[in-house]
Amino acid sequence: MRNYFLLQLLFAGLLITGCSSDDDGPGTGPEIPTVESATIDVESGGSNQPNQVYIDLGTSDTKVVRRDAWELGFYSGSENRVFLNASILATAAELSEFTDIDAVNSNTVFETPLQLKYLDIQTFQSVDITVNNVEELKTGLPLGYGMYGDADNGISFSDSVEGGLGGTAISGISTTDTDNKVYIVSAGSAIPTEAADPGSINTAGEHRGFYKIRILTDGNEYTLQYAELDADDHQEVKISKDDAYNIRAFSLVNGEIVDVEPEKEKWDINFTSVYSYYGDFSGTTAGVTFSDYAVHNTLGNVGLYTVFIYETEGESTVETGAPSFDAFSRSDVEETEFVYDDKTVIGSDWRQTGGFGGEESQVKDDRYYIVKDADGNYFKLQFTAFLNEAGERGYPQFKYELLE
Structure with missing residues (x-):
């Protein structure tokens, strides 16, 4: 009987210790820095x-x-947002007339031409340009001094400099599928392998190609449709939100979800x-x-x-x-x-x-x-x-x- 009573006390002690451990575990208080x-x-x-x-x-x-491991970053917070990888000069342009990704390629013509601007490097003046089709849009989509856009009318093919949720080139993803349009993505510039002379840099190599994407969501999971621009059909992948991270990254070039950012904390x-x-x-x-x-x-x-x-x-x-x-x-x-x-x-x-x-x-x-x-x-x-x-x-x- 005495041994049974001792076992009960030991079991109770383990329960108390276990509860105390859970209450004091990770996430219940501020993280104390281990490095001063x-x-x-x-x-x-x-x-x-x-x-x-x-x-x-x-x-x-x-x-x-x-930095060339990914092009798209899918936000895990309450808003449905997708970021571009600015470190490889990735950009994206919405095709507001299209929701069928397979109907878009380099030859696609716009019913209503796009009215955009670009910087003429020779004169350093802003110049108006009419873009009639995807092939013409490709000329001004890669990021550079002469890229297309219209700051006065809020048209930008890059994310905003500040990096906020409201400044993504890709509009907020709607839970209504028909609201989500096709985008053309410039996958940016390759990382060169030839070292620069001392004191110089060599960070932007050849263009990495154009892709087309369309993104859907139910609020907790994104569905990415993607393909090379002139492909006849597309691939599809599900990307779930994970509250431990700011974003979950995806590589269009390699067709896979990529481990990029550490946990957000x-x-x-x-x-x-x-x-x-x-x-x-x-x-x-x-x-x-x-x-x-x-x-x-x-x-x-x-x-x-x-x-x-x-x-x-x-x-x-x-x-x-x-x-x-x-x-x-x-x-x-x-x-x-x-x-x-x-x-x-x-x-x-x-x-x-x-x-x-x-x-x-x-x-x-x-x-x-x-x-x-x-x-x-x-x-x-x-x-x-x-x-x-x-x-x-x-x-x-x-x-x-x-x-x-």
């Missing part, structure tokens, strides 16, 4: 900058993915290497591409802002009164400064490239960044290198510290 400071050598991959690198500041874990900074969009370019509108580019995880509720130590006025500098990177502490954080709706706050502004007025390629020392992760932890971050010892680009480095 670190220096990260970003594996961008050299002058071709072939990699996207996702970085979790709380653990200093990194995930490296080739496990990365803060993405050194995407290359970034492109249709937008402002020296006072006009064009497709522009940047290298050495970093974004932060706005879809995962990461905030970030810039602290400027000094400002340049002509040939002189003026101190801003902000503390140095080393002196900045938790009490200096300005909550109202955090940016959650524009992932490009860092961008490529952390470095300057040589060749302009005799300037050297180097990291800018007038700024650093404050990051607030999804768990409410604060970090200060400063870039420390731009080139490797041989003077080659594509070898960024930054340091960061937890603010307590």
Whole structure:
């Protein structure tokens, strides 16, 4: 009898311990950073900058993915949105007259021609153009200075620079099938294999081809219809939302779902290497591409802002009164400064490239960044290198510290 009573006590203890473990398990409280400071050598991959690198500041874990591994990113949140891979210059144009993907090819003629604009590089003026068919549209769909669009009327074949849900080139996917149109997708540029000269880059190779897609949804699952532009029939794949991730990625070129982003709570900074969009370019509108580019995880509720130590006025500098990177502490954080709706706050502004007025390629020392992760932890971050010892680009480095 005594042994039976002891077994009952032991069993009860196990139950209590089990309940306590469940209550205190993952997801019930803020994630405590395991790394208080670190220096990260970003594996961008050299002058071709072939990699996207996702970085979790709380653990200093990194995930490296080739940037040509995917073209489409299917959003897992409550809205039905599909992102384009800006790092390979992917673009997409809606064909508002078509819902049958198999009826579209290079020879497809529009009943109502598209009225668009492009930038004439010779005159640097915006020029009107009438696009009568898909073959003509193909000329101005790849991202570049002379690509087609019409910013005044909200026509853009790239996602917005800020990376928000409302700025996708592909419209929100409707649960009413007939509302979802066929799109022509430019799969962007291949990653070159020939290294650039020291100090230069070589990031955009041959065009990767055109595809046609149509996307349907029931709200929790996307149905992607896709094919090469001139194929007679199409493939179809189901892509389920997964709340642990911002997006689920798909490769049109390889016809498969791809593991790209880490879980949305496990990365803060993405050194995407290359970034492109249709937008402002020296006072006009064009497709522009940047290298050495970093974004932060706005879809995962990461905030970030810039602290400027000094400002340049002509040939002189003026101190801003902000503390140095080393002196900045938790009490200096300005909550109202955090940016959650524009992932490009860092961008490529952390470095300057040589060749302009005799300037050297180097990291800018007038700024650093404050990051607030999804768990409410604060970090200060400063870039420390731009080139490797041989003077080659594509070898960024930054340091960061937890603010307590």
